[in-house]
Amino acid sequence: MRIVAALALLLSLSACSSLLFYPEQGLPFTPERAKLEYRDVTLTTADGLKLHAWWLPAKAGVPLKGTVLHLHGNGGNLAWHLGGSWWLPEQGYQVLLVDYRGYGLSQGSPSLPAVYQDVDAAFKWLDQAPEVQGKPLIVLGQSLGGALAIHYLVEHPERQRQLKAIVLDGVPASYRDVGQYALSTSWLTWPLQVPLSWLVPDADSAIHAIPRLTGVPKLLYHSIDDPIVPLSNGIRLYQAAPVPRVLQLTRGGHVQTFADPTWRQVMLRYLKDPLHFNGLRRLGEIPNYPTPPNSEVEPPESPQ
Numbered sequence: 001m002r003i004v005a006a007l008a009l010l011l012s013l014s015a016c017s018s019l020l021f022y023p024e025q026g027l028p029f030t031p032e033r034a035k036l037e038y039r040d041v042t043l044t045t046a047d048g049l050k051l052h053a054w055w056l057p058a059k060a061g062v063p064l065k066g067t068v069l070h071l072h073g074n075g076g077n078l079a080w081h082l083g084g085s086w087w088l089p090e091q092g093y094q095v096l097l098v099d100y101r102g103y104g105l106s107q108g109s110p111s112l113p114a115v116y117q118d119v120d121a122a123f124k125w126l127d128q129a130p131e132v133q134g135k136p137l138i139v140l141g142q143s144l145g146g147a148l149a150i151h152y153l154v155e156h157p158e159r160q161r162q163l164k165a166i167v168l169d170g171v172p173a174s175y176r177d178v179g180q181y182a183l184s185t186s187w188l189t190w191p192l193q194v195p196l197s198w199l200v201p202d203a204d205s206a207i208h209a210i211p212r213l214t215g216v217p218k219l220l221y222h223s224i225d226d227p228i229v230p231l232s233n234g235i236r237l238y239q240a241a242p243v244p245r246v247l248q249l250t251r252g253g254h255v256q257t258f259a260d261p262t263w264r265q266v267m268l269r270y271l272k273d274p275l276h277f278n279g280l281r282r283l284g285e286i287p288n289y290p291t292p293p294n295s296e297v298e299p300p301e302s303p304q
Contacts, residue, residue: 020144020175021110022075023103029079031056034086043098043121045108051118052105054078056085056095057131065092066136066164066271069122071145072097073170073255077104084142084169084258091268093138094131098122112204119152123159136164138271142255143229146171147206150213160215165274167267169221170255173207173233173240210241217274218245219267221257228254244275 031038036056043051058064068088072081078099085095100118101108108114126132141149146168153160218241222234231249238247248266250257257263270277 020074020112021100021102021115023100023110024076024080025102025104027077027079027104030054031082031086034082036086036089041096041125043118043125045101045117045121047114047117049101049108049117050106051099051101051121052078053096053098053122053125054082056089056097058092058094059090062090062092064094064135066094066138067126067132068093068095068138068140069126070095070097071119071122071139071141071149072099073143073145079104081142084255085140087258087264096122096126115148116152116155119148120156123156123162136271137162138164139166140169141166141171142169143171147175147204150206151204151209153216154209154212157212157215160213163216165217165219165271166213167219167221167270168237169257170223170226170229171206171220171233171237172229173236174205207236207240210237214242219270219274219277220245220247221250221263222247223250223252223254223257225251226254246270246277 031054037059038057039055041053041055043053045051068085070081070085072078072084078097082097085097088095098118098121099106100110100115102110106118126137139149139153141147149166150168150171153163153166220234220238220241222229222231224231226234234247234249238245248263250260250263252260258267
Protein backbone atom coordinates (compact mmCIF):
# COMPACT_ATOMS: atom_id res chain seq x y z
CA MET A 1 0.00 0.00 0.00
CA ARG A 2 2.84 2.43 0.77
CA ILE A 3 4.30 1.94 -2.71
CA VAL A 4 0.92 2.39 -4.40
CA ALA A 5 0.34 5.55 -2.38
CA ALA A 6 3.80 6.86 -3.27
CA LEU A 7 3.17 6.11 -6.94
CA ALA A 8 -0.17 7.92 -6.89
CA LEU A 9 1.45 10.83 -5.09
CA LEU A 10 4.23 11.17 -7.62
CA LEU A 11 1.83 10.98 -10.56
CA SER A 12 -0.25 13.77 -9.08
CA LEU A 13 2.35 16.12 -7.63
CA SER A 14 3.05 17.91 -10.87
CA ALA A 15 -0.51 19.24 -10.81
CA CYS A 16 -1.12 19.68 -7.09
CA SER A 17 1.55 20.67 -4.60
CA SER A 18 -0.97 20.18 -1.78
CA LEU A 19 -0.23 16.46 -1.99
CA LEU A 20 3.08 17.19 -0.26
CA PHE A 21 0.94 17.59 2.87
CA TYR A 22 -0.88 14.91 4.87
CA PRO A 23 -2.93 16.91 7.40
CA GLU A 24 -5.09 15.37 10.09
CA GLN A 25 -7.95 17.43 11.43
CA GLY A 26 -9.01 17.63 15.06
CA LEU A 27 -6.79 17.09 18.08
CA PRO A 28 -6.38 13.67 19.76
CA PHE A 29 -4.91 15.24 22.91
CA THR A 30 -3.41 18.44 24.32
CA PRO A 31 -0.13 19.14 26.16
CA GLU A 32 -2.07 18.68 29.39
CA ARG A 33 -1.67 14.93 28.90
CA ALA A 34 2.10 15.45 29.20
CA LYS A 35 1.52 17.61 32.30
CA LEU A 36 2.65 20.69 30.39
CA GLU A 37 1.34 24.18 30.95
CA TYR A 38 0.05 25.62 27.67
CA ARG A 39 -2.43 27.95 26.08
CA ASP A 40 -4.20 27.91 22.73
CA VAL A 41 -3.14 30.67 20.33
CA THR A 42 -4.84 31.91 17.16
CA LEU A 43 -2.71 33.29 14.32
CA THR A 44 -4.09 35.22 11.35
CA THR A 45 -2.49 34.83 7.93
CA ALA A 46 -2.15 37.52 5.28
CA ASP A 47 -4.97 35.90 3.30
CA GLY A 48 -7.28 35.92 6.33
CA LEU A 49 -7.12 32.34 7.61
CA LYS A 50 -7.16 31.49 11.31
CA LEU A 51 -4.43 29.08 12.38
CA HIS A 52 -4.24 27.16 15.64
CA ALA A 53 -1.06 27.00 17.69
CA TRP A 54 0.09 26.01 21.16
CA TRP A 55 2.16 28.26 23.37
CA LEU A 56 4.27 26.34 25.89
CA PRO A 57 5.75 28.73 28.47
CA ALA A 58 9.05 27.98 30.14
CA LYS A 59 8.65 26.05 33.38
CA ALA A 60 8.03 28.26 36.41
CA GLY A 61 11.19 28.96 38.35
CA VAL A 62 13.51 28.12 35.43
CA PRO A 63 15.53 31.04 33.98
CA LEU A 64 14.16 31.99 30.56
CA LYS A 65 16.76 31.30 27.87
CA GLY A 66 14.79 32.02 24.70
CA THR A 67 11.91 31.16 22.40
CA VAL A 68 11.66 28.24 19.95
CA LEU A 69 9.37 28.38 16.90
CA HIS A 70 8.62 24.73 16.14
CA LEU A 71 7.62 23.98 12.53
CA HIS A 72 6.56 20.33 12.27
CA GLY A 73 6.57 17.78 9.45
CA ASN A 74 3.99 17.02 6.78
CA GLY A 75 1.83 14.42 8.54
CA GLY A 76 -0.78 14.53 11.30
CA ASN A 77 -1.00 17.79 13.24
CA LEU A 78 0.74 19.53 16.13
CA ALA A 79 -0.42 16.93 18.66
CA TRP A 80 1.54 14.25 16.82
CA HIS A 81 4.66 16.42 16.80
CA LEU A 82 4.67 17.52 20.43
CA GLY A 83 7.47 14.99 20.98
CA GLY A 84 9.85 17.35 19.19
CA SER A 85 9.51 20.18 21.68
CA TRP A 86 7.74 19.07 24.89
CA TRP A 87 11.09 18.88 26.70
CA LEU A 88 12.16 22.46 26.00
CA PRO A 89 10.04 24.37 28.61
CA GLU A 90 11.75 22.49 31.44
CA GLN A 91 15.08 23.69 30.04
CA GLY A 92 14.06 27.36 30.01
CA TYR A 93 12.81 27.65 26.41
CA GLN A 94 9.27 28.77 25.63
CA VAL A 95 7.77 27.22 22.49
CA LEU A 96 5.32 28.24 19.77
CA LEU A 97 4.15 25.08 17.99
CA VAL A 98 2.08 25.94 14.90
CA ASP A 99 -0.37 23.97 12.77
CA TYR A 100 -0.31 24.92 9.10
CA ARG A 101 -3.53 25.62 7.21
CA GLY A 102 -5.74 22.53 7.06
CA TYR A 103 -4.00 20.84 9.99
CA GLY A 104 -5.66 20.21 13.35
CA LEU A 105 -7.95 23.14 14.14
CA SER A 106 -6.48 25.47 11.51
CA GLN A 107 -8.63 26.75 8.65
CA GLY A 108 -7.94 26.25 4.95
CA SER A 109 -6.12 23.66 2.91
CA PRO A 110 -2.32 23.35 2.67
CA SER A 111 -0.47 24.03 -0.57
CA LEU A 112 2.62 25.79 -1.85
CA PRO A 113 3.30 28.67 -1.88
CA ALA A 114 0.33 29.58 0.37
CA VAL A 115 1.76 27.74 3.39
CA TYR A 116 4.63 30.23 3.61
CA GLN A 117 2.01 32.72 4.79
CA ASP A 118 1.53 30.44 7.80
CA VAL A 119 5.21 30.66 8.69
CA ASP A 120 5.02 34.43 8.26
CA ALA A 121 1.98 34.61 10.56
CA ALA A 122 3.93 32.76 13.26
CA PHE A 123 6.83 35.22 13.03
CA LYS A 124 4.47 38.19 13.16
CA TRP A 125 2.77 36.79 16.26
CA LEU A 126 6.17 36.44 17.91
CA ASP A 127 6.98 40.03 16.92
CA GLN A 128 4.07 41.17 19.09
CA ALA A 129 4.28 38.72 22.01
CA PRO A 130 5.57 40.61 25.09
CA GLU A 131 7.21 37.54 26.62
CA VAL A 132 9.36 37.06 23.51
CA GLN A 133 10.88 40.53 23.28
CA GLY A 134 14.58 40.83 24.08
CA LYS A 135 15.10 37.06 24.24
CA PRO A 136 16.96 34.81 21.75
CA LEU A 137 14.77 33.31 19.02
CA ILE A 138 15.41 29.86 17.55
CA VAL A 139 13.63 27.99 14.74
CA LEU A 140 13.26 24.20 15.04
CA GLY A 141 12.24 22.77 11.67
CA GLN A 142 11.54 19.05 11.43
CA SER A 143 11.31 17.26 8.07
CA LEU A 144 9.07 19.31 5.73
CA GLY A 145 8.89 22.04 8.39
CA GLY A 146 12.64 22.52 8.04
CA ALA A 147 12.38 22.81 4.26
CA LEU A 148 9.62 25.40 4.64
CA ALA A 149 11.72 27.33 7.17
CA ILE A 150 14.77 27.42 4.89
CA HIS A 151 12.78 28.68 1.90
CA TYR A 152 10.93 31.28 3.97
CA LEU A 153 14.06 32.62 5.66
CA VAL A 154 15.86 33.01 2.35
CA GLU A 155 12.91 34.97 0.97
CA HIS A 156 12.86 37.09 4.17
CA PRO A 157 16.55 37.73 5.02
CA GLU A 158 15.55 40.23 7.71
CA ARG A 159 14.14 37.28 9.66
CA GLN A 160 17.50 35.52 9.58
CA ARG A 161 19.00 38.40 11.52
CA GLN A 162 16.39 37.88 14.27
CA LEU A 163 17.53 34.32 14.96
CA LYS A 164 20.18 32.98 17.29
CA ALA A 165 20.13 29.67 15.39
CA ILE A 166 18.07 27.33 13.24
CA VAL A 167 17.92 23.62 14.12
CA LEU A 168 17.00 21.27 11.26
CA ASP A 169 15.96 17.68 11.88
CA GLY A 170 15.59 15.07 9.12
CA VAL A 171 15.03 17.70 6.43
CA PRO A 172 14.68 16.56 2.80
CA ALA A 173 17.24 18.25 0.59
CA SER A 174 15.14 17.53 -2.49
CA TYR A 175 11.47 16.54 -2.70
CA ARG A 176 12.30 14.85 -6.01
CA ASP A 177 15.14 12.79 -4.54
CA VAL A 178 12.96 11.60 -1.66
CA GLY A 179 10.30 10.57 -4.18
CA GLN A 180 12.87 8.64 -6.20
CA TYR A 181 14.09 6.93 -3.04
CA ALA A 182 10.54 5.82 -2.16
CA LEU A 183 10.12 4.36 -5.66
CA SER A 184 13.47 2.57 -5.47
CA THR A 185 12.42 0.48 -2.45
CA SER A 186 10.08 -1.80 -4.43
CA TRP A 187 10.76 -4.04 -7.42
CA LEU A 188 7.42 -2.87 -8.86
CA THR A 189 8.40 0.79 -9.14
CA TRP A 190 12.20 0.49 -9.23
CA PRO A 191 12.42 0.59 -13.09
CA LEU A 192 10.33 3.79 -13.13
CA GLN A 193 12.00 5.62 -10.26
CA VAL A 194 13.80 8.20 -12.42
CA PRO A 195 11.08 9.19 -14.90
CA LEU A 196 8.33 9.24 -12.26
CA SER A 197 10.41 11.24 -9.80
CA TRP A 198 10.77 14.01 -12.39
CA LEU A 199 7.05 14.65 -11.99
CA VAL A 200 7.71 15.96 -8.48
CA PRO A 201 8.02 19.79 -8.37
CA ASP A 202 11.44 20.56 -6.93
CA ALA A 203 11.84 24.33 -7.18
CA ASP A 204 11.03 24.91 -3.48
CA SER A 205 13.35 22.17 -2.24
CA ALA A 206 15.76 23.15 0.53
CA ILE A 207 18.89 22.35 -1.48
CA HIS A 208 18.20 25.31 -3.78
CA ALA A 209 17.68 27.81 -0.97
CA ILE A 210 20.12 26.83 1.78
CA PRO A 211 23.24 28.33 0.09
CA ARG A 212 21.58 31.73 0.71
CA LEU A 213 20.87 31.02 4.38
CA THR A 214 23.86 33.12 5.37
CA GLY A 215 22.54 35.11 8.31
CA VAL A 216 22.05 32.40 10.94
CA PRO A 217 24.04 29.50 12.50
CA LYS A 218 22.69 26.07 11.56
CA LEU A 219 22.58 22.72 13.40
CA LEU A 220 21.56 19.85 11.13
CA TYR A 221 20.46 16.55 12.64
CA HIS A 222 20.04 13.51 10.42
CA SER A 223 19.62 9.88 11.34
CA ILE A 224 21.82 7.24 9.74
CA ASP A 225 18.77 4.94 9.91
CA ASP A 226 16.16 7.35 8.48
CA PRO A 227 13.78 5.21 6.36
CA ILE A 228 11.93 8.20 4.84
CA VAL A 229 14.56 10.85 4.08
CA PRO A 230 17.90 9.15 3.30
CA LEU A 231 21.06 10.27 5.07
CA SER A 232 22.42 11.58 1.77
CA ASN A 233 19.90 14.42 2.04
CA GLY A 234 21.34 15.60 5.34
CA ILE A 235 24.88 15.42 4.02
CA ARG A 236 23.97 17.37 0.86
CA LEU A 237 22.26 20.09 2.90
CA TYR A 238 25.25 20.35 5.21
CA GLN A 239 27.66 20.63 2.29
CA ALA A 240 25.54 23.32 0.63
CA ALA A 241 24.94 25.34 3.81
CA PRO A 242 27.12 28.39 4.45
CA VAL A 243 29.16 28.46 7.65
CA PRO A 244 28.61 28.44 10.54
CA ARG A 245 26.95 25.01 10.41
CA VAL A 246 27.19 21.70 12.26
CA LEU A 247 26.08 18.25 11.06
CA GLN A 248 25.09 15.93 13.91
CA LEU A 249 24.44 12.34 12.83
CA THR A 250 21.99 10.38 14.99
CA ARG A 251 20.36 6.94 15.11
CA GLY A 252 16.70 5.95 14.99
CA GLY A 253 13.63 6.62 12.89
CA HIS A 254 12.59 9.70 10.96
CA VAL A 255 12.42 12.80 13.22
CA GLN A 256 12.58 10.65 16.35
CA THR A 257 15.68 12.59 17.36
CA PHE A 258 14.47 14.10 20.61
CA ALA A 259 13.15 10.84 21.99
CA ASP A 260 16.81 10.27 22.93
CA PRO A 261 18.07 12.53 25.74
CA THR A 262 21.54 12.54 24.18
CA TRP A 263 20.34 14.55 21.19
CA ARG A 264 18.32 16.86 23.42
CA GLN A 265 21.53 17.56 25.34
CA VAL A 266 23.38 18.25 22.08
CA MET A 267 20.82 20.89 21.11
CA LEU A 268 21.00 22.54 24.53
CA ARG A 269 24.80 22.66 24.43
CA TYR A 270 24.69 23.98 20.87
CA LEU A 271 22.34 26.81 21.78
CA LYS A 272 24.76 27.99 24.45
CA ASP A 273 27.29 28.91 21.77
CA PRO A 274 26.19 28.16 18.17
CA LEU A 275 29.29 29.76 16.69
CA HIS A 276 31.76 27.33 18.33
CA PHE A 277 29.96 24.04 18.94
CA ASN A 278 31.41 21.11 17.00
CA GLY A 279 28.95 18.29 17.65
CA LEU A 280 28.52 15.37 19.99
CA ARG A 281 32.20 14.97 20.70
CA ARG A 282 32.11 18.31 22.51
CA LEU A 283 30.15 16.59 25.29
CA GLY A 284 33.21 14.55 26.23
CA GLU A 285 36.05 16.91 25.46
CA ILE A 286 37.74 19.93 26.90
CA PRO A 287 36.69 22.83 24.62
CA ASN A 288 39.39 23.73 22.12
CA TYR A 289 38.28 27.34 21.76
CA PRO A 290 38.89 30.24 24.15
CA THR A 291 36.51 30.60 27.07
CA PRO A 292 34.76 33.99 27.09
CA PRO A 293 35.79 36.17 30.04
CA ASN A 294 33.67 35.97 33.19
CA SER A 295 31.79 32.90 31.96
CA GLU A 296 31.09 29.76 33.90
CA VAL A 297 33.05 26.75 32.68
CA GLU A 298 31.53 23.29 32.99
CA PRO A 299 34.01 20.51 33.79
CA PRO A 300 34.49 18.05 30.91
CA GLU A 301 32.76 14.73 31.21
CA SER A 302 34.96 11.73 31.84
CA PRO A 303 35.36 9.36 28.85
CA GLN A 304 33.40 6.15 29.24
